[in-house]
Amino acid sequence: MTQAVVENQHIRLRETVPEDLDWVMATEGHPDNRDYVYNWSQERHLACIASEDEKHFMVTLVEDDRPVGYVILSGLTSEHQVISFDRITVAEKGRGYGRQTVRLIKQLCFESYKCHRLWLDVFDFNPQARRLYESEGFVFEGTLRECKKKGDDFLSMHVLSMLDREYREWTPVDDFATER
Template identity: 45%
Template sequence: MCLRRTKEDDLAFVIEAERDRHNSLYVGQWNEQEHRDALRDPDILHIIIEDAAGEQAGYVIVTGLTDPNLSICIKRIVVVKKGSGYGKETLRLLKEWLFRSTSAHRLWLDVKTHNAKAHHIYEGAGFTPEGTLRECVKAGDRFDSLHILSILRTEYEAGR
């Protein structure tokens, strides 16, 4: 498995993965132009997850690379090849790169409260629950709540 920067010709895969019925309940939806703009934004890292054969297995969006508070957000992780450990390995690689190659102090993410599997993976990766944003995301005719989780540089370094 490896991570590489997303290219414009990956965007059809990204949109399809995001809209897939197994993912769309759990992640935000951007249109193609929003993804295209993200590829050029110095604050955003848009990454493709590839399997050992070089096939697209998912994607990641990281924001806050230029945040003056050194707080970086994993905005979205979408895996299409589920059950193969791509999500866990992606988290491990992201944490390693962000805490070893940037001045990040805090890495955080949010997860919909009904996504218990992802919440469990994040806690297993060392992220600490911080709280809940109640009914903050409109999802069709309902509102979803988000759990906020984070890991600090000191926690990452202590757990290495």
């Protein structure tokens, strides 16, 4: 087991290692996930793992280190202290792992990486994800209309962000135990 970067009583984030990539690629290609994230090649995931500017994390259960998701961040070397929350993919939906992962990412980015702004984009056809981010304190900034091409379609993205002062002022509304 790789050492945890950050954890709570239920889940941990640990750095992804090459041996995790079969699970990662199967999870991002799963029908529940593939329309909401871009499917990378193994080479692109390996480049992310090796990058100084990007971080690739596995989301695992504390009790047995079983993977339940993964996360990708970028902009870690930004002189502007801005980190992009590029991807969260959860394999086991409806168990609160996504919410807990978002909370750990905020903790990591604002407390450990000392970022000023954490931002993300989400497809406009994914209102459930947008509701989660907004319920976790992210602020809707606007829509990038038809900014991504997937196949023959142009897709729009909503942009949300959180500033360090908003993170310090934010208080969670509920507990993991109440989400199950």
